[in-house]
Amino acid sequence: MSVIDLSKLPFPENDLGDFLDSVCDTHELDYAAYAGTNPIAQTVHGFVNYPEEWRTRYTEQKFENKDPTLLLAKRSIAPVDWHRLRHEASFKTVFSAAHDFGISEHGLTIPVRGPYGDVGLFSVTRNCSDREWALLKSKIMGELQQAAVHLHDHVIQSEALTSILAQPTLSAREIEILQWVAAGKSQQDVADILAISHRTIEVHLRSSREKLGALTTAQAIGRAISRGLVYPV
Amino acid sequence: MIIVIDGLNRDRYGRLLDEMFALRARVFGGRLGWDVNVTNGREIDQFDALDPAYVIGVNDDGRVVSCVRALQTTGPHMLSDVFHEILDGDAPLRSATLWESTRFCVDTEILGRGKSRNSVSYATCELMIGSLEYARDSGIEDIVTVIDPVMNRVLKRSDCAPYDYVGKTTPMGKVPAMAALLDCTDERIDRLRAFAGVAGDVFVGAERAEQLAGAPDMTGAASSNWKADARASADAV
Numbered sequence: 001m002s003v004i005d006l007s008k009l010p011f012p013e014n015d016l017g018d019f020l021d022s023v024c025d026t027h028e029l030d031y032a033a034y035a036g037t038n039p040i041a042q043t044v045h046g047f048v049n050y051p052e053e054w055r056t057r058y059t060e061q062k063f064e065n066k067d068p069t070l071l072l073a074k075r076s077i078a079p080v081d082w083h084r085l086r087h088e089a090s091f092k093t094v095f096s097a098a099h100d101f102g103i104s105e106h107g108l109t110i111p112v113r114g115p116y117g118d119v120g121l122f123s124v125t126r127n128c129s130d131r132e133w134a135l136l137k138s139k140i141m142g143e144l145q146q147a148a149v150h151l152h153d154h155v156i157q158s159e160a161l162t163s164i165l166a167q168p169t170l171s172a173r174e175i176e177i178l179q180w181v182a183a184g185k186s187q188q189d190v191a192d193i194l195a196i197s198h199r200t201i202e203v204h205l206r207s208s209r210e211k212l213g214a215l216t217t218a219q220a221i222g223r224a225i226s227r228g229l230v231y232p233v
Numbered sequence: 234m235i236i237v238i239d240g241l242n243r244d245r246y247g248r249l250l251d252e253m254f255a256l257r258a259r260v261f262g263g264r265l266g267w268d269v270n271v272t273n274g275r276e277i278d279q280f281d282a283l284d285p286a287y288v289i290g291v292n293d294d295g296r297v298v299s300c301v302r303a304l305q306t307t308g309p310h311m312l313s314d315v316f317h318e319i320l321d322g323d324a325p326l327r328s329a330t331l332w333e334s335t336r337f338c339v340d341t342e343i344l345g346r347g348k349s350r351n352s353v354s355y356a357t358c359e360l361m362i363g364s365l366e367y368a369r370d371s372g373i374e375d376i377v378t379v380i381d382p383v384m385n386r387v388l389k390r391s392d393c394a395p396y397d398y399v400g401k402t403t404p405m406g407k408v409p410a411m412a413a414l415l416d417c418t419d420e421r422i423d424r425l426r427a428f429a430g431v432a433g434d435v436f437v438g439a440e441r442a443e444q445l446a447g448a449p450d451m452t453g454a455a456s457s458n459w460k461a462d463a464r465a466s467a468d469a470v
Contacts, residue, residue: 075240075284077305077332078371084241112329113283113308141372142330149307149329169324173399199416200397203375207326210307 016151020049023147027140029124030104034151035070036120045155054101061097066090073109074119079141082107082125106133110148120152146210153213168211168227174204175229181205182221183233234291234437235363236445240284251275251449252297253289260338265381266407280304280311280335288364290356291437292343295445299339299360303368306331306377312412316379319400319412326377326399332368334378348430358391358429362422363436369417376415381408388413392424 020032035046044064048055064070068088073080082105085091095105107125114120124144126133170178180190187205191198205217214220224230238246254275262271269276283304290299304310306326310333313325339360344353368376377399380388388394395413402411415421426432437445 072241077239077284077286077303078367080241113305115308115313138370141370142374143372145329145372152307171320171324171326171399174324174326197396199375200414203326203328203331203414206330206374207306207328210328211324 016047016154017049019147019151020047023124023144024049027124027143028126028136030126031124033123034120034148034155035064035123036118036152036155037074038118038156050103051101054098054103057097057101063094063097067094069094069107069109069123070121073121073123074111076111077113079108079110079144081137082109102127104128106130108137108144110144112148112152114152114156116156118152118156120148120155122148122151149210150213150215153210157213168213170208170211170224170229171204174208174211175224177201177204178208178221178224178230179233181217182225182230234441235359235435236289236291236437236442237286237363237367238289239286243284245446247448248450249289249291249297249445250287253287253300254281256297256300256340257336257338259340259342261336264341267410268406276336280309283309286367288360288367290339290360290363291445292351292356296343297340298343299356301334301337301360301364303332303334303364303376306333311335311379312377316403316410316412318403319379319410321401323400328375330372330374332371332373332376334364334376337378337380337384354391355429355431357387358393358425359431359435361388361391361393362425362429362431365415365417365422365425366435369419369422373417376417378413378415379410380413381405381410383408385411385413388415392428393421 016034020034023032024030031048031050033046033048033050035044037044058064068085068090069080069082072085072088082091086105095103104125104127106128107123109121109123112120112122122144126136128136176194177190180193181187185193187198187201191201205220208224209215209217209220212220212223214223221230225232236246236249238250243250254277258271258274258276261267261269262276270278280302286303288301288303289297292298306313306328310325312320312333337360339353339356341353344356345351346353348354365376382402385395393415395415397414399412399414402409
């Protein structure tokens, strides 16, 4: 498999490298990386904000064929703390090399599974004590999950073939809730109108945002309107 | 105690997985009469080939007494691919912080009544606590779970009532099935723990996990080649 450096490709909407930097800034992380496999194109594609020297070494050594944070982590549904991979011989190979570039063994990989057999792997790392790492991890896990899916969906949908396959399908409930929010109702108002819990509204909005590739509800409504799913009020 | 088996460690826990598939066959194929494939006394479907995570309860003898299966809703899962009838043709939820749980069951033959450590009630609560905590610690906020009305009543009685449902209740063999929503908040987990009297860590430690490792027991019933069975089920669909 070949490795495509996505940071060298133009993206119409987002600079994905900036997105990685902002995830690191927001969550007190050193580095972040995304790697995805496309089952249709049979390629591995990715981008990272690791130091240039480490990226060069990594590709020269063809570590993508060994790296357990890619090859093993994709078999989990939950984030994989790199602790779990330490007994692997391949882990020692990759991380003793990484050590020379100041890259820590404290990290985790979030696997994302898409609907077409596509898999994305979002990894983050930080040089800190075991205790600090454990605390940080529990604080940021939910947001990292969302960042991982957001990245993965953007990359997958940017490819011509999958973007045709990936027309978002919203449920009747999701459209109904978006329509009320578009009409200016608060989440609590919508919950009262539909006689369902606030949490049900939230879970449907979260799902709608992801299907529409939006980070905010306002953005999701904009996209839903542009696709004719929701009427502008 | 609870152990989580996933794509990274499942090669070490062949015996536990085999017992789990046998338990699922007795519960879903037998007692509940769901429309499932049972081969060699093991219930295995195409989702078992997708490296799901299994949260499994084991008793002091190391026998499997309860189990549940988790998949991400971003990829293929039962509500998107199999249980469309529950959704009545509508699109499934899809979210980074929402997991789907299916095939939740406990062994009512090994376990007794009452609320002791070897009761159905305790094993059910312990499995729910284990699966909610595993999800919570993975950054998951909510779980959508496909259950029958009996399980729905068990959830309500254990102070763990679903906060809502999606789709409609639909016949699934002898009994109806429904999709319920549960949050993985500390409040819900605390309520369950208080109800069942479960204190402390429910997950096995490294030493106990080591004792539980091992290949399937080949005496007795023919052991299934579940990976091949899962792939065959995948091909059949």
